[in-house]
Amino acid sequence: MNKRVVDGVLEAPTLETERLVLRAHRPEDFDAYAAMWGDPEMARYVGGKPFSREEAWARMLRHRGLWAMLGFGFWVVTDRADGTLIGEAGVQELNRDIDPPIAGMLEAGWGVMPRVQGRGLAREAARAAIGWAETRFPSRPFACLIDAGHVRSIRLARDLGFHDFAVTRYAGEQVVVMRR
Numbered sequence: 250m251n252k253r254v255v256d257g258v259l260e261a262p263t264l265e266t267e268r269l270v271l272r273a274h275r276p277e278d279f280d281a282y283a284a285m286w287g288d289p290e291m292a293r294y295v296g297g298k299p300f301s302r303e304e305a306w307a308r309m310l311r312h313r314g315l316w317a318m319l320g321f322g323f324w325v326v327t328d329r330a331d332g333t334l335i336g337e338a339g340v341q342e343l344n345r346d347i348d349p350p351i352a353g354m355l356e357a358g359w360g361v362m363p364r365v366q367g368r369g370l371a372r373e374a375a376r377a378a379i380g381w382a383e384t385r386f387p388s389r390p391f392a393c394l395i396d397a398g399h400v401r402s403i404r405l406a407r408d409l410g411f412h413d414f415a416v417t418r419y420a421g422e423q424v425v426v427m428r429r
Contacts, residue, residue: 259316260316260317261273261274261316261322261323261324261339262381264324264377264378264381265329266329266373266374266376266377267329268329268330268370269326269327269328269329269335269370269373269374269377270326270327270328270329270332271324271325271326271327271338271374271378272324272325272327273313273324273325274309274312274313274323274324274337275325278309278325278334279305279306279309281333281334282305282309282334283300283302283306285305285362286299286300286304286305286308287299287300287301287302287305288363290363291360291362291363294395294396294398294399294402295360295396296420297422312337312339312341315339315341319342321339321341321342321382321386322339322340322341323337323338323339323340323341323358323378324337324339324374324378325337326338326361326370326374328365335361335362335365335370336359336360336361336362336365336370336371336374337358337359337360337374338358338359338360338371338374338375338377339357339358339359339378339382340355340356340358340378340379340382340391341355341356342354342355342356343356345394345419347417347419347426348417349414349415349417349426351392351394351426351428353389353390354389354390354391354392354428355382355386355389355390355391355392356391356393356394357375357379357382357391357392357393357406357409357411358393359371359374359375359378359402361374366401371402371405372405372408375409376409379391379409390428390429391411391429392414392426392427392428392429393406393411393426393427394424394426394427395424395425395427396422396423396424396425397416397422397423397424397425398423403425406427409429410429411427411428411429412427412428412429413425413426413427414426414427
């Protein structure tokens, strides 16, 4: 079978931080992944409602497919100590129909399960993912879209060097568009 390699990357490389491992999504992650996105608190600022198993599967496939198509994407975030799936982070380009447009930018995103929030793990994962992308794509600008009510994530984005650019609506929700 021929595998297309985009910019030398077909699958997410493994990144390790002090407390985390960021790695490719795997089929055996699905039950934990579906449970994570089925949690109302986890999905609160990402669409506003828990994901069905079908929606979680499509999301997981999208994230895995970004690597094969574009050479970047999202990682599963696991606890380095025990390998437990606790979130995801990465960069994507989804060709969103949004004004102001973010086409051509690497859209950063991150999220960790409610039970591990408040320990700096989302910050650690986002820094690793963005750091990898900055090294790999040094001339690409970054953006992120954050639900206007998600104060903690907006604060984290600012800490990561993003600045507020616009407040707009996307998929029926008010979002803050941030750039760096």
